[in-house]
Amino acid sequence: MKRLIQTVLVSSILAASSITYAQSVAQPGDPVIASSANSPGSEGVANAIDGKPTKYLNFDGSNSEPSGFIVSPSLGKTLVTGLSMQTANDAPDRDVKVVTLEGSNDAETTAWDAGNWELIAQIDDIPAIGDRFTTQTFSFENKKGFLHYRWTVVDTQGPSTCCMQIAEVGFLGGVYSGPSDVTQPGDAVIASSANSPGSEGVANALDGQPTKYLNFDGSNSNPSGFVVTPSLGMTYVTGMALQSANDAPDRDPKSITLEGSNDDEVTAYDSGNWQLITQIDDIPAWTGRFQTKELFFDNDRAFKHYRWVVTDTQGPSTCCMQIAEVELLGAVPPADVTSPGDAVIASSSNSPGSEGVANAIDGQPTKYLNFDGSNSKPSGFVVTPSIGKTVITGVHMQSANDAPDRDVKVVRIEGSNDDEIADYDSGNWQLITEMNVPAYTGRFQSQVLMFDNVWAFKHYRWIAVDTQGPSTCCMQIAEVELLGGSAPKDVTSPGDAVYASSSNSPGSEGVANAIDGQPTKYLNFDGSNSKPSGFVVTPGIGSTTITGVSMQTANDAPDRDVKVVLIEGTNDAVSGWDDGASWTKITQIDDIPAIGDRFTTQEFYFGNDKSYTSYRWTVVDTQGPSTCCMQIAEVEFLAATTTVDCDLAAFKRQPVDVVVLDGEPATFLVEVNGPWPLQWHKNGEPISGAVSTSYTTEAVNAGNASDKYSVQIVGCEMSTEVVASIHDPSAHPVSIGLTFNGSGANGAPTAMNPTDVAGVQLQAYWNNVTNGSGINEEILLNSLGEDALGVEDYDITIDFQSSGNWGAGTGDANPTQRMLNGLLHSQPNAESHIEFEEIPDGSHTLIIYTVGIPLQFQNQFYKLVGEDEGDDRVVYTNQMNADQYNPIQRYFRGTSTDPNNRTLSNYVRFDNVKPVEGYIRFEWGTTTTGFDRGVAVNAVQLILNNPALDIDPPSVTSNPVPTVAQ
Structure with a gap:
């Protein structure tokens, strides 16, 4: 069984990529100490963090003198990367102009001027603001967590001769989730010697208390220390926290080495195989007792054991070395993204029968051996994790049973996002890392090597570039694990607040299309001739830290595609594209490769460790550059999730039951309101690898x-249970279904699959119609999959006329979406019709699907033509466009025969339809003008000899409340 390790911190990169919630870590009631008591009685320091616009005023802040306060967040250790400051009610000259923020990890703070403080940020020349109760937000780099913060106003705007004042200060960040102590009290520990007082032995160094470990071997610059084996197992360490003991500062450490070992066990301080992780010289002297220093360093290797050695003391002491507490700061490596049974392709079949490539990911110490790896020639494998796209930041490699010269020495890892990889040497690959592997010191020994990577991939190619020998025989490995987590996901959702750079867009191609989850397009004419255009979006889930962006090309005109994109973030409240908010550059992506194919998605990843509440996406240039405009089908802002806030996470749309033909798979869909990790279940048990927003079953029978x-x-929340049921075409009246594939925009053309089952009255074998007017170009099929035959066994045919093809933008993820995504439209005063010919006598049903073009709000009529004009039947409706339909994905029937009392609908139904000399004809149109295109027909069903409905389904007169997909 594959090793599965749960972790919160997967690496410094992934930790920075997680969803965060940037709010003040200080809360009303937290302990706060003013710089002095020189404040009016009602304007004391508590007002600065009370969450209200009450003010804190301090007279010490006159004439550029410093003033401020200390706060100790009750949350404990926190990481602050920003400040928000609100101006008070009057006197702008008293507003802050220069501010410093310091942090302390002292056990407690007792006075403004006491303690050990470290500068986090200084913010100079804060812009003056005349408006009162206005909040300014500032972000800064900081990766260190603190227990206490000292906020100091160095100067005021005046400078004021009176005082300093502030309404509210927010310390923006969250609970510190950086590297944490990988050791714990009770872990196996071995002292460098037993030369310690009885009550000051080595266990004190790891007991979580300020008791001290003292070793007399550490006198006169001689080394002393300990070995520890964390019970967590293999970990990687990137820092240490050292607490000074109660007395004698000359005994404090000054120079330290930290080593790691992956031996099966370490039995003595001086035994085993050790690798140097870091050497830290000239540690600054501690300025107090029981003071903690945190020291960080680069390390890309994981180990089972650590040897901590003090090579010199501050004195140097002639007595000894002492320390109150040592914490080794790091994390457990992330989990393996591969599983036994994942698709794997060897570099060749040049392996012994029992030592094939599947052994490399089987979770056992069986070995993969490839003779191609002789004499420094490359060999390896390709693997496609079944969990889908992932981000890896490490690799675990276990040596095989014999022949150390065959062990890997140099390894390269590449990633690919091709739809599929057919063989080892094919495909498009991107280098992730190349690493030198230290020689293994034992058999079945594990090494974990970490690396920086923010790119997500579907496939990985692991290449042994050279062996330790180099071997003249081959390359071998017992096990390879690719360590990481799920790919970053979109933090935006349809309906999030979005503001265009201007309103200079066609009516149906507005800015909301850019984040609607559909291939509808956003087009802005401001983007012509290399001028900037774009949008601002505020994700509804709150503050996030993005490390990637996904962009989908629109339906036509590749010269309008984006070439250079700037992405910025802000924590200010925003109400428009350029409303005065303060924006920080996150990244600029230059020279985006041109793509001829339409509806193609490109992903780009970048380093970013700051969280923002809003993002501004600006197209600096287009591919042409276009003399018309800029266009994009979809933009996603990507962030990885390592934790889930169950108070925020929710389903936007639950999965629903699916109907399929016997022997066909079923696809279930779900939508959530953020980039939350998902797990599908079957009969209550998790399905391996089923972690995306859709799940396709095996063949249903x-x-x-x-x-x-x-x-x-x-x-968090579990969805309702759903099932896949089997549709038997022979159990239903025979019908002919037409779906108009459309073209031009919004994801069209979109064809249905022959086995798709969809419709108000379910049927399969829909006929795809590609032209905008004319006749059917292929023989029509009926719902049994047979030729549709009518009068005297003549083929049933259609004749139709419209104003042209277009797309609705309902998507293509399931049969219903595919049925509705394309359309014919009818402009005002146009003569549009669809006519069935050679229809046998009988009492039939005609169903017309009418989901309209986004952002178009039009009335419409659908007229069934009778034998005489007085026999015509007309239904009047208001068109439900795709923007109204997509959040709901349910059918709503239009039934009104009164043009002054229309209902909002997405289909109409005529029962008791009788052919007129073998013809059934309907016409449709609108009287609403002012839109680019007319009203829609997406699909039509003619159901032969179908019983009429006894009760009509309900209709609606306004935008219905979203429920579930259908």
């Missing part, structure tokens, strides 16, 4: 049609 499926936001 009578034996498994009773299986129940559900999906969980990991650690």
Whole structure:
């Protein structure tokens, strides 16, 4: 069974990529100390963090004298990367102009001027603001967590001759989730010697208390220390926290080395195989007792054991070395993204029969051996993790049973996002890392090497570039694990607040299309001739830290595609594209490769460790550059999730039951309101690798049609259970279904699959119609998959006329979305019709689907033509466009025969339809003008000899409340 390690911190990169919630870590009631008591009685220091616009005023702040306060957040250790400061009610000259922020990890703070403080940031020349109760937000680099913060106003705007004042100060960040102590009291520890007082032995160094470890061997610059084996198992350490003991500062450490070992066990301080992790010289002297220093360093290797050695003391002491507490700061490596059974391709088949490539990811110490790896020639494998796209930041490699010369020495790892990889040497690959592997010191020994990477991939190619020998025989490895987590996901959702750079867009191609989750397009004419255009979006889930962006090309005109994009972030409240908010550059992506194919998605990743509440996406230039405009189908802002806030996470749309033909798979869909990790279940058990927003089952048949499926936001809500049932075409009246594939925009053209089952009255074998007017170009099929035959067994045909093809933008993820995504439209005063010919006599049903073009709000009529004009039947509706339909994805029937009392609908139905000399004809149109295109027909069903409905389904007169997908 594969090793599975749960971790909160997967690496410095992934930790910075996680969803964060930038709010003040200080809360009303937290301990606060003013720089002095020189304040009016009602304007004391508590007002600065009370969450209200009450003010803190301090007279010490006159004439550029410093003033401020200390706060100790009750949350404990926190990481602050920003400040928000609100101006008070009057006297702008008293507002802050220059501010410093310091942090302390002392056990407690007792006075403004006491303690050990470290500068975090100084903010100079804060812009003056005349408006009162106005909040300014400032971000800065900081990766260190603190227990206490000292906020100091160095100067005021005047400078004021009176005082300093502030309404509110927010310390923006969260609970510190950086490297944490990988040791714990009770871990196996070995002293460098037993030369310690009885009550000051080595266990004190790791007991979580300020008791001290003293070793007399550390006198006169001689080394002393300890070995520890964390019970967590293999960890990687990137820092240490050292607390000074109660007395004698000359005994404090001055120079330290830290080493790691992956031996199976270490039995003595001086035994084993050790690798140097870091050497830290000239540690600044501690300025107080029981004071903690944190020291960080680069390290890309994980180990089972650590040797901490003090090579010199501050004195140097002639007595000894002493320390109150040592914490080794790091993390457990992330989990393996591969599983036994994942698709794997060897570099060649040049392996012994029992030592093939599958052994490399089987979770056992069986070995993969490849003879191609002789004499420094490359060999390896390609693997496609079944969990989908992932981000890896480490690799675990276990040596095989014999022949150390065959062990890997140099390894390269590459990633690919091709749809599929057919063989080892094919595909498009991007280098992730190349690393030198230290020689293994034992068999079945593990090494974990970490690396920086923010790119997500579907496939990985692991290449042994050279062996330790180099071997003249081959390359071998017992096990390879690729360590990481799920790919970053979009932090925006349809309906989030979004503001265009201008309103200079066509009516149906506005800015909301850029984040609607559909291939509808956002077009802005401001983007012509290399001028900037774009949008601002505020994700509804709050502050996030993005490390990537996904952009999908629109339906046409590649010269309008983006070439250079700037992404900025802010924590100010925003109400428009350029409303005065303060923006910080996150990244600029230059020379985006041109793509001829339409509806193609490109992803770009970048380093970023700051969280923001809003993002500004600016196209600096287009591919042409276009003389018309800028256009984009979809933009996603990507962030990785390592934790989930269950108070925020929620389903936007639950999965629903699916109907399929016997022997066909079923696809279930779900939507959530953020980039939360998901896990699908079957009959209550997790499905391996099923972690995306869709899940496709195996072929559905009578034996498994009773299986129940559900999906969980990991650690939070579980969806309702759904099932896949089998559709039997022979059990229903025969029907002919037409779906108009459309073109031009919004994801069209979109064809249905022959086995798709969809419609108000379910049927399969829909006929794809590609032209905008004319006749059917292929023989029509009926719902049994047979030629549609009518009068005297003549082929049933259609004749139709419209104002042209277009797209609705309902998507293409399931049969219903595909059925509705394309359309024919009818402009005002146009003569549009669809006519069936050679229809046998009988009492039939005609269903017309009418989901309209986004951002178009039009009335419409659908007229069934009778034998005489007086026999015509007309239904009047208001068109439900795709923006109204997509959040709901349910059918709403239009039934009104009164043009002054229309209902909002997405289909109309005529029962008791009788052919007129073999013809059934309907016409449609609108009287609403002012839009680029007319009203829609997406699809039509003619159901032969179908019983009329006894009760009409309900209709609606306004935008209905979203429920579930259908």
